[in-house]
Structure formats: structure tokens, C-alpha cells
Amino acid sequence: MPTTQSRIRSSHGLAPEIREKVAQLLNQTLADTLDLISQTKQAHWNVKGPNFHQLHLLFDTLAEGLQNHLDTVAERITALGHYAQGTVRSAALVSSLEEYPAGILAGEEHLEALTARFSHYGNRVRQAIDTTAEWGDAATSDVYTAVSRDADQWLWFLEAHLQD
Numbered sequence: 376m377p378t379t380q381s382r383i384r385s386s387h388g389l390a391p392e393i394r395e396k397v398a399q400l401l402n403q404t405l406a407d408t409l410d411l412i413s414q415t416k417q418a419h420w421n422v423k424g425p426n427f428h429q430l431h432l433l434f435d436t437l438a439e440g441l442q443n444h445l446d447t448v449a450e451r452i453t454a455l456g457h458y459a460q461g462t463v464r465s466a467a468l469v470s471s472l473e474e475y476p477a478g479i480l481a482g483e484e485h486l487e488a489l490t491a492r493f494s495h496y497g498n499r500v501r502q503a504i505d506t507t508a509e510w511g512d513a514a515t516s517d518v519y520t521a522v523s524r525d526a527d528q529w530l531w532f533l534e535a536h537l538q539d
């Protein structure tokens with residue numbers, strides 16, 4: 376996990392040690408989100424098969440949804456007086472996601488790969504709702520709640536293709 380230790384002066388009322396812990400957790404989420412966006416785009420670009428068009432559009436909708444939360448997560452870190460570690464290289468170093476399977480084409484393969492990753496992502500985010508609430512940062516907990524609600528819906532959108 377990257378250090379968020381910074382020399383940024385902040386008048387924020389939350390205790391510095393709490394802001395440090397929250398910023399570290401948010402930086403982990405930032406890395407996971409960047410990684411998941413790139414993996415979802417990978418599926419958007421490379422999917423083939425009879426459901427190509429529908430899946431191509433679905434995967435882009437999910438990537439855009441993640442992109443919207445990315446900015447909120449990064450700016451919560453800076454609002455807490457810390458440094459957002461948002462480059463692709465720093466994300467790749469610390470992401471908790473497994474690398475996307477190389478060379479897969481079929482719609483079902485992409486759906487399986489993304490379902491596993493969105494499930495993992497959703498679990499981490501759901502955990503972070505409680506963790507940040509326990510640390511006394513209701514505003515960050517609220518950010519995670521909004522991400523969690525979307526993550527649950529995205530998992531449903533993906534998994535519905537694999538269920539019967």
C-alpha cells in the first residue's frame with residue numbers, strides 16, 4: 376500500500392492518525408478502481424460473439440460508472456489533507472485485483488472474469504463502509520456506501536447473463 380504520509384497542512388478536524396488511516400484505505404480503493412476500469416475496458420474492446428454489441432455497450436457503461444466514483448475517491452483523499460496516488464503505475468503496484476486473463480474473447484469468458492472482479496471489488500467496498508464508520512469518518516463511509524450501491528447493481532448486470 377502506498378504511503379499517504381504528507382507534509383500537507385490541513386485544518387481538518389478529524390484526528391491526523393484517523394485521516395492517515397482513511398487516506399490509506401482510499402488510496403487502496405483508488406488503485407483497485409483504476410485497475411478495474413482498465414480491465415473492464417479490456418473486455419469492452421475485445422469481446423466477440425453473438426452478443427457482441429450488447430456486451431460491448433454494457434462493459435462501457437460499467438467502466439463509465441467506475442470512472443465517476445474515481446474522482447470522488449481521489450478528491451476525498453485530498454480533502455483529508457493527503458496525497459492521491461492515482462497514476463497507472465502506482466495503481467498496478469498495489470491493486471488487490473487479479474490480473475485480467477490474457478487473450479480471452481468469448482462473451483461468457485469476459486462475463487466470468489468481470490463477475491469475479493466486481494464481486495471482489497464490491498466486497499472490499501462494503502467492508503470499507505463499516506471500517507470508516509468505526510473510525511468515525513461518516514463522510515467517507517457515505518462515499519463507500521454510494522460506490523457499494525452501484526457495485527451491487529453492476530454485479531447483478533454481469534451475473535444475470537450467467538444465471539438461469
Ligand SMILES: [Fe+2]
Pocket residue numbers: 419435
Ligand atoms: Fe468504446
